[in-house]
Amino acid sequence: MTAKGTLNIKPSTGWQMEPIWLPSPEAVLSRLGEIATLGFRNSTLAEHLGFSLFRVIVGFLLGAIVGIPLGYAMGLSNWFRGWFDPIVEFMRPVPPLALIPLVIIWAGIGEVGKIILLFLAALWIMAIAARSGVSGVRISKVHAAYSLGASKWQIMRHVIIPNSLPEIFTGARVAMGVCWGTVVAAELVAAEKGAGMMIMVASKFQSTDIVLMGIILIGIIGFTIDMLMRWAERWLVPWKGKG
Amino acid sequence: MPGLQIDKLSMRFDLPNRTSVQALEDVSIDLKAGELLAVLGPSGCGKTTLLNIVAGFLAPTSGEITLNEKRVHGPGAERGMVFQQGALFEWMSVRENVGFGPRMKGMAEKPKREIVDHLLDVVGLQEFKEKAVYELSGGMQQRVALARCLANEPDVILMDEPLGALDALTREKMQGLVLKLWKETGKTIILITHSVEEALLLGERLIVMAPRPGRIHKEYNLPFAEMGVGQDLREVKKHPDFATTREEILSMIWDMEEEIMGGAAK
Numbered sequence: 001m002t003a004k005g006t007l008n009i010k011p012s013t014g015w016q017m018e019p020i021w022l023p024s025p026e027a028v029l030s031r032l033g034e035i036a037t038l039g040f041r042n043s044t045l046a047e048h049l050g051f052s053l054f055r056v057i058v059g060f061l062l063g064a065i066v067g068i069p070l071g072y073a074m075g076l077s078n079w080f081r082g083w084f085d086p087i088v089e090f091m092r093p094v095p096p097l098a099l100i101p102l103v104i105i106w107a108g109i110g111e112v113g114k115i116i117l118l119f120l121a122a123l124w125i126m127a128i129a130a131r132s133g134v135s136g137v138r139i140s141k142v143h144a145a146y147s148l149g150a151s152k153w154q155i156m157r158h159v160i161i162p163n164s165l166p167e168i169f170t171g172a173r174v175a176m177g178v179c180w181g182t183v184v185a186a187e188l189v190a191a192e193k194g195a196g197m198m199i200m201v202a203s204k205f206q207s208t209d210i211v212l213m214g215i216i217l218i219g220i221i222g223f224t225i226d227m228l229m230r231w232a233e234r235w236l237v238p239w240k241g242k243g
Numbered sequence: 244m245p246g247l248q249i250d251k252l253s254m255r256f257d258l259p260n261r262t263s264v265q266a267l268e269d270v271s272i273d274l275k276a277g278e279l280l281a282v283l284g285p286s287g288c289g290k291t292t293l294l295n296i297v298a299g300f301l302a303p304t305s306g307e308i309t310l311n312e313k314r315v316h317g318p319g320a321e322r323g324m325v326f327q328q329g330a331l332f333e334w335m336s337v338r339e340n341v342g343f344g345p346r347m348k349g350m351a352e353k354p355k356r357e358i359v360d361h362l363l364d365v366v367g368l369q370e371f372k373e374k375a376v377y378e379l380s381g382g383m384q385q386r387v388a389l390a391r392c393l394a395n396e397p398d399v400i401l402m403d404e405p406l407g408a409l410d411a412l413t414r415e416k417m418q419g420l421v422l423k424l425w426k427e428t429g430k431t432i433i434l435i436t437h438s439v440e441e442a443l444l445l446g447e448r449l450i451v452m453a454p455r456p457g458r459i460h461k462e463y464n465l466p467f468a469e470m471g472v473g474q475d476l477r478e479v480k481k482h483p484d485f486a487t488t489r490e491e492i493l494s495m496i497w498d499m500e501e502e503i504m505g506g507a508a509k
Contacts, residue, residue, distance in 0.1 A: 143300050144330040148344040148395055149320030158343070162334040239333040242377035 023209040028216070031209040040210070041201060043193045049217065051193040055111070056179045056225075059118020063175060067123045068168060071130025075164075081131075088127050096121035096182045100189055109190040114183065121182045122175040129171020133164025166233075166240035173229045180222045195221075245311050247274040247297070247399055247431055252306035254292055254457075265456035266292045270306070272450065272459075276398075279425050279432045279468055281446025283439060283492065285499050289457025290435045294401050297433065298324050310398060320344060323397030325388050325405045331376045337387050338363070338372040344395030362390040365427075366420065382413035389424065402434040406441065418444055419476055426472050439492050443467055443485060444476055451492060453499055461495065463488070 002008050019027060036045045043051075073080040074088070096117055103120075107113035137160055145155045187196025195218050202210035233240065254267040266289040274280055282290045295301045297308055299318035308315040310322065323344075331340050338359055339346075345355040363369045366386040368379075376384055385405055392400055405421075406414045418441060425432055425445075436442050442449050447468040453460035465488070471479045479485060 138329055140326045140330040141332065143298065143318070144324060144326060144391075145332075145343070145347075146300070146318035147298055147320065147322060147324040147397075147401075148347060148391065150343075150347045154347050158347075159332065162332070165334075237334075239375065239377060242333050242375075 020206060020208060023212065028209045028212050031207075032213050032217075035210065035213070040198055041193075048193050048198050049195055049221065051191075052180075052183050052187065052195040053221070055114050055118055055194070056176070056183050059115045059183070060122045060172075060176055060179050062115070062119045063122025063179075064126045064172065066119075067126030068130045070123075071127040071132075072134055072164075074127065075131040075134025076160075084127075088124055091120075092124040092128060096178065097185050100186060104190070114186050114191070117186055118179045118182055121178050125175040125178060126168070126171050129167050129174075130164060133167030134160055136167060137163045162239075165237045169229070169233045169237055169240070173226060173233070176225050176229060177222065180218075180225060184218055246276045246278070247433075248272075248309040249274075249293075249297065250307050250309065252293070252296060252308070253304050254289070254296060254301070255304045267296075267303070268456035268458050270457070270459055274431055274433070274448075276311075276431050277429045279434065279445060279447045281434045281436060281442035281449045282452060283436060283442040283446075283449060283496075284452030284457075284460070285454055285496050285503070286437070287457075287503075288452040288454040288499075290452055291403060292457065293452075294324075294403050294433065294435050297399075298322055298401050320348070320395050321398045323392035323395055323400045325385070325392050325400065325402045327404045328381070328384070328408045331384055331387055331391070333375065333377050335376070336372065337368060337374050337376055337379070340376055340387055341372075341390045341394050343391060358394050359390075362394055365393075365424070366390045380413075381409050382417060385409065385417060386420070389420070393424070393428065393430075397430070399431045399433065402432065404435055404437065407437065414441075415476060419471075421445055422468060422471050422476075425468075439489055439496070440480070443489055443492075444471055444479060449492075451495060454503060460499075 023031075032045075039045065040048065070080075070084060070088075074084050075081075099117060099120055103113045103117045107116050141159055141163065142155060145159045150158065183194070184196035187194035188200045191197035195214055199211045199214035199218075202208075202214065249270060249272040252267055252270040253265070256264045256266055258264065270289075270293060272280070282293065284290050292301065296303050297315070299315060299322065315322070332343065335343070341362055342355050342359045345358055350358075359372075360369070363372050366389055368383060368386055368390070371379060371383065376387060379387065388405065402421075406417050409417060421432075421434070422445060424430075434442075434445055436445075443465060445468055446463075446465055449463040449465055450459055451461045451463075452458065467479050467482070467485060470482070
């Protein structure tokens with residue numbers, strides 16, 4: 001009640017989140033600007049993210065280089081399927097993160113270990129995608145090619161491989177996503193540079209703004225990778241799903 | 244003797260549960276070069292198996308096939324095949340699909356283009372030649388399949404229900420096209436169909452097959468294919484003989500179906 005007789009209520013401010021738990025968007029943004037110019041832990045922001053991306057790309061490419069021929073061999077030969085199907089089917093459901101301790105024992109915590117881990121993450125996905133791409137070919141397409149005079153090798157080159165590309169692209173999208181998730185987790189465990197290392201170290205110093213910034217950047221990059229893969233898919237295999 | 248001889252063909256499929264299915268028993272057909280044979284029958288009578296054996300995708304249990312005095316082993320370019328659907332290569336344009344056979348033979352670019360252009364004119368798809376095949380309608384896709392088969396200059400064309408998935412109007416148009424191509428190219432054609440009307444319209448000769456075991460039930464020599472060349476196919480259908488033969492075959496197939504159902508119930 002004021003002197004003039006009006007009610008004057010000041011509402012309670014309630015429970016206020018302190019920036020140490022949840023910093024304001026402005027704070028996160030300004031920290032982004034700061035780290036982008038000054039860097040974090042002797043490396044620029046671009047270096048941190050670039051290292052993570054580099055590991056993902058190398059690991060994924062190695063996984064694809066080995067996995068796709070392995071998948072083709074499994075799709076085409078019973079011998080290969082007999083030997084590798086149990087291995088692939090066993091390894092596929094093992095989360096790559098569960099392999100981190102073993103990879104550290106074998107290859108240490110350096111670049112080699114991380115790339116081996118990402119290679120393994122991509123390998124099984126790519127092998128399964130390539131295999132289902134091969135075995136998914138409609139028998140009438142193969143028959144048609146035979147009755148048009150194509151040899152076995154020509155059928156491989158002109159029918160089976162193009163027919164499997166859409167499946168392989170789907171596999172590549174999944175594998176890139178898994179690799180990106182795995183690299184961040186691997187960097188949480190141990191790394192000199194990398195997006196995961198950045199947020200792990202920041203969390204030890206309670207720099208929540210850096211942690212949040214890192215999470216958002218990781219999300220944006222993961223999303224961008226997927227969009228780029230989709231775009232490449234539309235461009236390279238426009239016949240996907242049209243068979 | 245030129246032409247296609249199918250001699251005492253039998254095919255038995257062994258099933259995993261130690262029983263077997265006699266898909267074909269003692270099927271013999273003697274086809275002169277340039278004849279159009281329609282094969283008709285209830286489902287499960289082995290007509291597709293017969294075609295797959297002639298194409299060389301399946302090896303028969305016994306019997307043999309001779310094309311122009313040479314025994315047939317495995318698939319070959321002299322026996323072209325047109326499938327019902329989904330056998331075009333969707334990663335290739337219309338032009339590339341039609342040129343597939345010549346390209347596999349290693350033909351030079353120029354003669355190949357001439358063949359492809361000519362055939363696209365014949366089937367009326369010249370303006371669609373750079374399109375992807377999945378952009379075309381079902382009827383147009385089957386035109387591509389026909390042209391692709393013809394580009395290889397096969398002696399025999401095997402058609403496995405090529406018009407089965409088309410709507411009624413497109414189907415009529417395509418029947419006219421098949422007749423026209425048959426007359427113009429003089430190819431030997433075996434056409435499998437489950438439409439009695441189509442078999443009557445297109446088949447110069449017609450074989451009705453019976454199931455379990457798959458065998459030839461009755462054979463006809465028909466005048467309608469000859470009449471249909473250069474004439475509206477609907478006029479042919481009005482012919483009194485057309486209606487009588489159609490009824491005769493329909494009731495024949497009905498009886499077979501009933502027999503199968505009765506057999507299953509016992």
